[in-house]
Amino acid sequence: MIGCKLLRNEDGATIVEFAIVVPLFLTLLIGIMDVGQMVYGKSVLTGAVHRAARNTSLETRNTNEADASVLDAIRPVLPGVTIETSRTSYYDFADIGRAEKWNDANANAVCDAGETYTDENRNAQWDDDVGQDNSAGTANDVVVYKVTAKFKPVFRVPFMPKLWTDRTLTATAVTKNQPFGNQTGYGATAGSCP
Template identity: 35%
Template structure:
C-alpha cells in the first residue's frame, strides 16, 4: 500500500491538463477583454477618420444640401466594422472657434451670475432668448466655425464585459471643429436684447 502511495505522489501524468483547466478561464477572459478593447479602438479610429473627412467636405459652399449624403458616408464606413451601429449627428455653428461651447454674453447688473431681471444680453444665435451655449443648430454660413459631433452606439462583440458590470452597448462620441470656407461676404448682425 505504501508503495502505491509513493508511486501516486511522484506521478505527474495529467498535471498539465489540470493546470490548463485552472488557467484557461482567466486567460480566455483576458483575451476577450483585449479583443473588445482592440475592436473599440479600431472603430473609434475609423470614426475619427470618417468624421475628419466629412467635416472638411461640410465646409465647402453648397454642402448644406448634401448633409444627409455626407452623414450616410460616415454611417457606411462605421457600419463596415460595426454593422448594428446607430449614429446620431449634430452640427452647431459658432461665429468663431473661441465661441464654441460658450454662453451668450450678458451684463450681470444685479451681480447674481444669472441672466435675469431684464439684464441685456447678446443674442448670438438669434433665437430671442439667452442660452448657455451660443451655437446655432446647423452648418451655419460662410466663415462660421462648425462643431460636428457624431455619437455611435453598437453592441459589444464580446459578452465578457457584462461580467464586470459594463453595459452591453458601447457608446462613443467624436467631435471636430472646422471653419466654413469664405464663400460669401455676408456680415452677421448680433442683436442686443433683455433677459426675462
C-alpha cells in the same frame, strides 16, 4: 507504500493545468480583441467625422450625405452601430462655448430676471452658448460637428456580463466653412432675462 505512489503519480496533471490556464487565456484574449475593436472603431470614427466635416465646409455640402458617409465608414468595424449627430455653428472660433452678452448686474454669471441681454443667435431667448444648434452655418462660419456612435460589443468578455452592455464612442471635428459668400453676423436684438 501505496500512499507514496499516489502522491508521486502525475497522470492527469496536464489536464488540470490546461483546465486552469485556458479560461484565463481565453478571457485575456477576448478582452484584448474587445479593446482592439473599440480603439480601431474610435480611429475609424474620428477619421470619418473629420472627412465629413471637411466635405460639409464646402459650398456644395450636404449634411445628410456627410452623416451617411460616417455611418458607412464605421458600420464594418462596429456592426449594428447607430449614430447621433449634432452641428453647432458660430461666427468665429472665439465664440465657441461663449454665452450671449448680457449685463450681469449681480455678478453671478447667470442671466437673471431684470437683466438685459443681446439676442445674438436670434432665437428670442438668452443662451449660455451663442452657437446655433443643428446648423451647418453660412459662409466663413465655424462649425462644431459631433458624432456619437452606440454599438454592442462583438467580443463579449467571459465572466464579465456588465461589460456586455452598449458602448459609446464620440468624435468631434471643428471646421471653418469656405468663403463662398457673405457671412451672416450676430443679431443685435435686445431682450430681458426671464
